[in-house]
Amino acid sequence: MYRLLVFLFVLITAACRNDSAPLSEDPAPAAPPASPRDAKPVPKFDRDSAYAYVEQQVNFGPRVVNTDAHRQTKQWLVEKLEAFGAEVIKQDFEARAFDGTNLSSTNIIGRYAPELPDRILLAAHWDTRPFADSDLEDDPNAIVNGADDGASGVGVLLEVARQLGLHTPDIGVDIVLLDAEDYGKPSNTNSYALGAQYYAKNAPTPKPRFGILLDMVGARDATFLVEGYSEKYAKDVVRKVWQLGEQMGYGNYYVNARGGTVIDDHFFINTIAGIPTIDIINLQEDGDHRFPAHWHTGDDNMDVIDKRTLRAVGQVVLAAVFREAAGTL
């Protein structure tokens, strides 16, 4: 019995010694790749979901400021962003249009990780133009449904918002749906982008470090030429996003050519708020018209929308957010 106990004692102490043997000969544990922060996978952008969000907006009717369709759309957008987990701020304001009309307007801001100081701005306008005043429209009764001019950018951002609710990047995101963009008079560029002008003066703090505006991002075979103010105020962001677009296989859309300047929402966000912001906008390479043929005509309806374009924009925007969060954009 005694011998058995001694045997067991020796056996146990030997085992313990063995367990506590130095591990110096073990290989070092595999370190993660030395990127500044751990990269989270980029969520998959669902183009069918984005398309449905574009269609739903169009189904409300033209989202002209001061109309019922505009009010209904506002409520729906707030509900969607809240359902997708954003903290929503309704930025109500009265804007004076070029013709003296008082525009009851609302910027809708969906904030993700509002506690984080480092933030990215994603924006699009949700109102539509009250006049189909393009040279290419000869029907005086035509109305702008704004499937591309308005709804496409918002539809993409709603799907981005849905993904951000499901997969959280390590960076704050402000999704800003701007109002009263398209009530302008062509001879007076300050009459456009009234919501952006209001946002730029009243941006919730901490302000985003940079921004991406989406405008007319839904049409078949869209070409996103590099817009002039984007290059002037946010050169690095343009370069990185266009490079990313190309890398991800969307080089047909992200064309490396200059497309001229556009006084769009981003112009005021750049010049008033000082947030470097690019505009992803469908610009034509040649011809008399810089915008697509359906622009400000009765033809801007669901027929021009292509899910592949929506995906090329939404997937690149999501990748830009997650890469920026990981320090790899």
Ligand code: AHN
């Ligand atoms: C101007 O025509 C001054 N800016 C074009 C901005 C715009 C209108 N984007 C969509 N609709």
Ligand code: ZN
């Ligand atoms: Zn427009």
